[in-house]
Amino acid sequence: MEFSRRQGLKVGLFASVSALGVALAGCSTGTVGGSAPAPSQAAADSFPVTVKHVYGETVISSAPQRVATISWVNDDVAIALGVIPVGMPKNEYGGNENSSTAWKDAALERAGAAIGTAKGPAQYSEVDGVNFTELAKTNPDIILAAYSGLSQEDYDKLSKIAPVIAFPKSAYGTSWQESTTMIGAALGRSQAATELIAATEKTVKDQGAKYPQIAGKSFIYGNLEPSKSDGVNVYTSADNRPKFLASLGMVLAPVVVAAEKGADGFYVQWSAEKANELESQVFVSWVPDAKTKDSIVADPLLGQIPAVKKGAFLADSNQALTLAISASSPLSLPWALDAFLPQLAAAADKA
The missing domain is CATH 3.40.50.1980 (Nitrogenase molybdenum iron protein domain)
Structure with a gap:
């Protein structure tokens, strides 16, 4: 079954800044189109890197410098790994006055790349699906879609703009751990991705343990x-x-x-x-x-x-x-x- 992004949101849809800091502990970030070392990773992964997905595999010859994203999640992961996208979608559902989210804004501000500033990412609407025109204007060298409902046609069209990381198996079925692992590999930050997953899982587990009545239900x-x-x-x-x-x-x-x-x-x-x-x-x-x-x-x-x-x-x-x-x-x-x-x-x- 195929979904438009809006259909995927309707059917598919369904706090603390200090807790957010735990997930980002030690993660420095750079300005739009650039990056800085992520947690405990003095050296990046060696390239070329090959990432497998539902439409085959994508080979990334060198560390991406200009990252664009589609759908949800992908921009969050890139930012959490220390890479600020040159372009990312607006959050039309659940978004704030910046067409963004509180958690994303906090991370971007921490990186000195707030939305609406010269160092911040460009945004494009995806109300009618993938915005090929506006995405192409950001001149990306990689497009992240590990969590998405990307069709074969969309994938082929995006691939003419830049190498694409599609979802591994099912539309909108990629776990955040899988997305983080795939994007970490594509950006040359595999160890940072592993650390980020562990830190986030620990935060969820520790906070959940405060409510023992939940367990086992x-x-x-x-x-x-x-x-x-x-x-x-x-x-x-x-x-x-x-x-x-x-x-x-x-x-x-x-x-x-x-x-x-x-x-x-x-x-x-x-x-x-x-x-x-x-x-x-x-x-x-x-x-x-x-x-x-x-x-x-x-x-x-x-x-x-x-x-x-x-x-x-x-x-x-x-x-x-x-x-x-x-x-x-x-x-x-x-x-x-x-x-x-x-x-x-x-x-x-x-x-």
């Missing part, structure tokens, strides 16, 4: 739309949302494990008429506003989901927080923990 992460016969999309183990909850020690509900067998993609559709069969201790979702959560609880079908019925239902309406977890990255996850974990613990308390 079964969960379903899904998108619920009241009054629709097909009003349930349940995210599979291939999606970053369940991966995040699993990293906190939670367990994907057996009903989802069974339903995802043979599924192609990061979610499965579930009939609202069978919503009562979605058995789990906790149900996590995202909603456009608090009123929608009330509608779900009151819905004659969706309200019969066991966890919803018990009140063990987390439905967050903060778009930035939804983005931080849905398109998770080494920058976004540490930022999200302070706001998300108390809500998750409150739902677990009612399980």
